[in-house]
Amino acid sequence: MRVFSGIQPTGQIHIGNYLGAIKHWVELQENHECVFCIVDLHSLTIPFDPSALQKRILETAITHLAVGINPEKAILFVQSRIKEHTELTWLLNTICPIGELGRMTQYKEKSRQFKKNINAGLLNYPILMAADILLYQTDIVPIGKDQKQHLELTKTIAKKFNQKFKQTFKIPQAQIPKIGAKIMALNDPKKKMSKSVPQSCLFLFDEPQEIKKKIMSAITDTGKIIKFDPAKKPGISNLLTIYSLFDNQPIEELEKHFKDKGYAEFKKSLAKILINSLEPFRRKRKELLSREIYVREILNQGAKRAQVIAKSVIVNVRKKMGLT
Ligand code: AMP
């Protein structure tokens, strides 16, 4: 079974990215053929600084290695290095219904957020994502909940292509975690934690002081009871989810344990758990920061391996569409 997933090099990785996606990539690499992609082309659809892009890409690669992606087991590569992604995007463009694109939640949100830069790439973003996935004949796509809609569109495109040009693509399945698929913002638990809103995030490599500060000032709900109720108590429910996932304890146990205790005590304990759980990641990252050549070599090797798969698939697609 082949696994494919991607992440944008748009900023630091936060615990939502980790719990919703990357943590599962680390598990999947043990017994699946995994392909993980740093999607730099996707990141061009929102305002960015060209002179900082290479650094961002390298930092994203270091993050993956620091949390446990093993380059001997998984392929890790940069999207723009493999030209077939853009070629397949164009070909899929010609069969993707426009109406579907305008309905995508992420497109609507991003065009609201970046009113002065509503470019065609933002609209066509899901087609590039479909190309990423289909180019590797992917079986499983581990993602957070926010990407579910894009995956549905990928399936629609794949089925349409197969109908029109004969069986070509595998139909991929999303793998969305039952708990942690949507970690909410620390500063506003009704919205998702998002890289493009830094105040909303607890980053994987935040230093202990920062972690403590962010958790202690995370927005919680009125009342004192520590109870999981996302509709009525989104703030404390989000923190309970985070606690439960990092400490490997069911939420009910945590509710019992903190029954007669206040928010402050709960938060203090959560901060401690996070400081300890994230410590190995911080350490590994610091070590990798001084090994840039090694990290670049991993990306080079990853691209070579990805290229082999991408090429064989695009040759078939060209043939099916009558281009060769
Ligand atoms: P992005 O930061 O948009 O590149 O997302 C990378 C991966 O992290 C995708 O699989 C997303 O679904 C996942 N993700 C992003 N934000 C969250 C969040 N707040 N909670 C859970 N998963 C998330």
Ligand code: TRP
């Ligand atoms: N759109 C995804 C996100 O923002 C990133 C992504 C690009 C992706 N291509 C992908 C995820 C292919 C899974 C598979 O999170």
